Amino acid sequence: MDSYSFKITGGKPLKGHVNVSGSKNAVLGILAASMMIDGTCTLENVPDISDVHVMVKICESIGAKIETSLSPDGSVTLQIDPRGINTYEATGAGVSKIRASYYLLGALLGRCGKASLRMPGGCDFGQRPIDLHLKAFRQMGARGADYRNLNGGIISLHADPLRGAKIFLDIVSVGATINVMLAAAKAQGKTTIVNAAKEPHIVDVANFLNAMGARIKGAGTDTINIVGVPSLPGNFTYSIIPDQIETGTYMIAAAVTGGDVTIHNIIPTHMDPLSSKMREMGYIIEEGDDFLRVYKDPEEEIWGTNVKTAPYPGFPTDLQPQTVVLLCLSQGQSKMDEDVWENRYQYVPELSRMGANISIFGHFALINGIDKFNAAQVRATDLRAGAALVCAALAADGTSYIDEARRIDRGYEKIVDKLKSLGADIEVTESTGYFVDKEA
Ligand code: UD1
Numbered sequence: 410m411d412s413y414s415f416k417i418t419g420g421k422p423l424k425g426h427v428n429v430s431g432s433k434n435a436v437l438g439i440l441a442a443s444m445m446i447d448g449t450c451t452l453e454n455v456p457d458i459s460d461v462h463v464m465v466k467i468c469e470s471i472g473a474k475i476e477t478s479l480s481p482d483g484s485v486t487l488q489i490d491p492r493g494i495n496t497y498e499a500t501g502a503g504v505s506k507i508r509a510s511y512y513l514l515g516a517l518l519g520r521c522g523k524a525s526l527r528m529p530g531g532c533d534f535g536q537r538p539i540d541l542h543l544k545a546f547r548q549m550g551a552r553g554a555d556y557r558n559l560n561g562g563i564i565s566l567h568a569d570p571l572r573g574a575k576i577f578l579d580i581v582s583v584g585a586t587i588n589v590m591l592a593a594a595k596a597q598g599k600t601t602i603v604n605a606a607k608e609p610h611i612v613d614v615a616n617f618l619n620a621m622g623a624r625i626k627g628a629g630t631d632t633i634n635i636v637g638v639p640s641l642p643g644n645f646t647y648s649i650i651p652d653q654i655e656t657g658t659y660m661i662a663a664a665v666t667g668g669d670v671t672i673h674n675i676i677p678t679h680m681d682p683l684s685s686k687m688r689e690m691g692y693i694i695e696e697g698d699d700f701l702r703v704y705k706d707p708e709e710e711i712w713g714t715n716v717k718t719a720p721y722p723g724f725p726t727d728l729q730p731q732t733v734v735l736l737c738l739s740q741g742q743s744k745m746d747e748d749v750w751e752n753r754y755q756y757v758p759e760l761s762r763m764g765a766n767i768s769i770f771g772h773f774a775l776i777n778g779i780d781k782f783n784a785a786q787v788r789a790t791d792l793r794a795g796a797a798l799v800c801a802a803l804a805a806d807g808t809s810y811i812d813e814a815r816r817i818d819r820g821y822e823k824i825v826d827k828l829k830s831l832g833a834d835i836e837v838t839e840s841t842g843y844f845v846d847k848e849a
Pocket of ligand 1: 434437508509537538539540541542543580581582583584585606726727749750751
């Protein structure tokens with residue numbers, strides 16, 4: 410069933426325990442990195458989500474062998490053998506389905522000294538340029554397509570040889586930081602990335618590259634040093650870190666339904682930007698070594714607040730839509746300042762169908778608190794927007810339908826089963842046909 414909806418009857422507090430899956434954004438970078446190994450590797454705690462399925466198919470299309478198996482805890486393990494890679498061209502249709510396919514530019518440049526890639530896809534937040542990636546590759550000696558002069562939407566680069574360089578990122582970019590780390594791992598000499606992104610998945614990709622045999626220091630700070638090595642032997646097992654955004658989404662779902670949920674297999678410090686805002690609003694967040702419990706005192710009011718998205722350790726833009734749902738169900742007026750993407754409020758008209766009172770002024774959203782959402786028929790305009798609508802529908806009175814739910818399955822493993830286990834009334838139904846289902 411390609412086109413389906415989530416049917417959610419809200420108003421039930423979520424209660425119980427839920428396990429978080431491996432990080433989507435980490436595993437996508439790591440899968441690309443694994444294409445540079447001269448041996449094999451095993452990846453554990455891989456999330457079973459459609460973006461990973463697409464990335465695995467792209468890697469197989471260039472000659473890698475990837476075997477999938479289920480671990481006893483239900484997570485996915487991948488056995489990866491990239492030794493059969495027989496091309497530097499990744500130009501199939503799958504490449505433009507996801508954003509992270511652009512990591513193959515760095516990985517194939519590193520492996521083959523050449524890379525041809527179809528322009529990547531992903532969620533539509535307005536302009537999503539990759540000029541910083543291409544500028545960095547040029548500084549490392551790569552020649553070929555300029556960003557303004559692509560050949561039929563294909564980027565082709567070649568370097569003879571690829572050399573280390575000092576790369577200053579004038580905007581903090583997750584994608585450019587990872588792509589430069591990949592290419593630099595096998596470049597000649599030393600690369601320094603200044604003003605690097607510090608997201609948890611940057612550190613995870615760097616740890617994975619080091620386990621492969623790369624020499625990377627400083628990941629998680631704003632200066633990363635990479636000394637290129639001639640070969641990356643591999644032959645190791647690596648476990649993906651937990652997903653920060655999935656964790657935050659369950660924290661918000663618990664909160665807006667007035668529930669009491671303990672979220673396991675997580676790294677609580679990754680959640681500090683959200684935990685601190687939720688505590689400020691009046692929620693109770695209890696923290697253990699690898700879990701968080703979220704609930705509220707029924708006697709206490711929940712107050713609105715102001716939030717500004719920023720690169721890590723700032724407030725994650727990928728939790729912005731879910732957080733707006735949280736702010737809707739609080740007292741007074743709140744302000745959201747989306748400072749990473751130029752257009753990430755496409756879901757607001759959908760939330761307004763459910764009774765939200767939100768005004769948009771450029772990158773600001775002014776949110777006036779409401780008592781309840783009402784059920785409605787809405788459309789998941791992108792992955793995290795869809796997650797936000799799920800949170801709103803779980804808190805709403807009545808039965809909502811979220812169309813184009815496949816966008817949510819891009820990034821949330823078994824979301825329907827996990828929410829059901831917490832007591833939610835949610836099921837997958839055929840598309841209502843109310844909205845025209847467009848390809849994402
Ligand atoms: C990644 C995440 C995405 C998240 C984003 C910010 C993946 C697969 N996706 O996206 O979920 O929302 O980080 O945390 O990991 N920019 C440029 N030129 C470039 C690159 C970026 O101007 O060459 C700008 C972008 O327009 C944006 C900002 O830099 O305004 C940050 O983008 P970036 O961190 O690169 O996001 P992605 O890596 O694409």
